[in-house]
Amino acid sequence: MQVSHTSAAVSAAFGDPNLIAHAGLVPVMRLAERCGLSRLVTEKVKLTGAKNGAGAATAAKVTSIVGGMTAGADSIDDLAMLRHGAMPAVFGGIRAPSTSGTFLRAFTHGHALQLHAVHRRFLAEPAAHTPLLPGSEAMAFIDVDSTHKRVYGRAKQGAEYGRFKGIRILHPLLATICTPQSRPVIAAVRMRRGKAADSRGVPKFVSEALATAREAGCTGTRILRADSQFYNAGVIAACRRAGAHFSVTTGMNPSIKRAVHSIPHDAWQQISYPTAVPDSETGELISDAEVAEIPQYTAFTGRKKADRVTARLIVRRIRDLAKPAVVGEQGKLFPVWRYHPFFTDQPAPTLQAEREHRHHAVIEQVIADSKAGALAHLPSGQFHANAAWLTLWAMTSNLLRAAGCLTSAFHTKATTATLRAHLVQVPARIARSARRITLHLPHNWPWRQAWTHLFDTVHGPPG
Known part of the structure; x- marks a missing residue:
């Protein structure tokens, strides 16, 4: 493979507000919503303090970290990959890496146990429906x-x-x-x-x-x-x-x-x-x-x-x-x-x-x-923050596995790196019309059928 033009004929510029790099987060995070991730976090994780906010804010921070790990983040700074292009138009409540880091450092042993309870219930939900x-x-x-x-x-x-x-x-x-x-x-x-x-x-x-x-x-x-x-x-x-x-x-x-x-x-x-x-x-x-x-x-x-x-x-x-x-x-x-x-x-x-x-x-x-994923690093100096990071990785891994089970026989047994490459890291351009957003995905994407099946399943009526 070689570049089809000379280097002088190719240029690059950042600035398109309608592009996203991880369009597969749309069906995967929709699956997380249907399995009750935000609800479980709101019910069970009780962080205190003005910086941590109420249950809904806690749920937004947890889902931001899970979304970042799903896209391939292996450190707190990598969570910034969620804050690009048209992502705010597709997702609400995305938190900055600094906010997520402060959130993780607020965890104690008791909060880590609360997050374990979320993980346990969050596994039971997709196991029942996928x-x-x-x-x-x-x-x-x-x-x-x-x-x-x-x-x-x-x-x-x-x-x-x-x-x-x-x-x-x-x-x-x-x-x-x-x-x-x-x-x-x-x-x-x-x-x-x-x-x-x-x-x-x-x-x-x-x-x-x-x-x-x-x-x-x-x-x-x-x-x-x-x-x-x-x-x-x-x-x-x-x-x-x-x-x-x-x-x-x-x-x-x-x-x-x-x-x-x-x-x-x-x-x-x-x-x-x-x-x-x-x-x-x-x-x-x-x-x-x-x-x-x-x-x-x-x-x-x-x-x-x-x-x-x-x-x-x-x-x-x-x-x-x-x-x-x-x-x-x-x-x-x-x-x-x-x-x-x-x-x-x-x-x-x-x-x-x-x-x-x-x-x-x-x-x-x-x-x-x-x-090879989120545990490439344990990103914090605080023990309980790393314990929370470990649990959030486990939840993300199970979420990706459940998404793979809704696509094809191949993806049912694929590694998480393969699931991420085939189903999550798909670029898209968004278009708005009549209060609707349409994702325009690449032509001839090799795993189009699997991706479409996942998207239609999680956006269809509950099974």
Whole structure:
């Protein structure tokens, strides 16, 4: 591709008052209105002080931030992208970045909890009116994981040297919901200080995520999946109180090692992956493994009897290519294995349970999406402002996911970056006639049909 004219024949000038760069915000923010975002914020978030205003002003600031994140803002200053061209003619109540920054800095721990309540209800609304979680009445998976977000300001509250030497981090906690047919949506988020242990606050967080899943229509089998840092009695107890199953990686502690080495040789089942999968430790691609099960394994035997849990221990083993085979008594070479056990009470057959547990990795896609979007930065020096920013990102992510579900099969499973590029970042020129505004969009836009379907759906009568 090359410019069709010489540089001398091309000029540029800013100043057209009838253009907007993100016409896709019109149907997406209309969807947010129909799902009750402003109403929920007005009802639940009670900020005080003259600068923050009443409930309607709070709702306008929240929707301005959500709109900016939807368009691609990853810092407070980036929210200025909403204040260009004809945007004031299409949207009312757009707030300046400085106003949004002051608003976020007014948050306390209690206000962050109020915003969590908004997020929880805001997920339930699109889940009820869009195909956001197809098949959730039969089965849903709730995945929990933490991530480390690097920050640079020495004065940033909560930032500490954590797992990575010499790097200041904050330590967010996330939970997602997905079904076998859907991409994950975000059930809950928590901001934590950098040195917070992986399992800090997780039992309560799991309880909230499981309750959110039920409110979002997950009335069938719910299975919590988590890595080994969440293998503790509190998490298992939270699952059982909520009537959910669990599938948690255990790691290789001494008790697990004894159980694994007691498995008979003929109990291992060979499995082959249709496509090679990366090894969780080395990153090498593997295409086959062996799986075995201990039907009755009692975990947490060092705790009081009421905390002990008996369930299935399923173990996957793969050859450790980094170590040479061991020579046996008869001179035969025996491979060295690496073991990946997980503890579960879900009723699926062994191989199916193992396959479904490995799909816990879908939460890593959400984390990658976050760091390519609004969580590229945690923009404030104040901890609770960043906690609010994290929650608003979760709401924005779910909103984009719901919008994608109203367009096409491709966009139902697309990444948020793709949804933003195809459906939101569409330029348009506005024209006014008879008190109506018409958006004139580009000719031959490749995703015209999907965009039009979204626009017509959210502006049509409620379904």
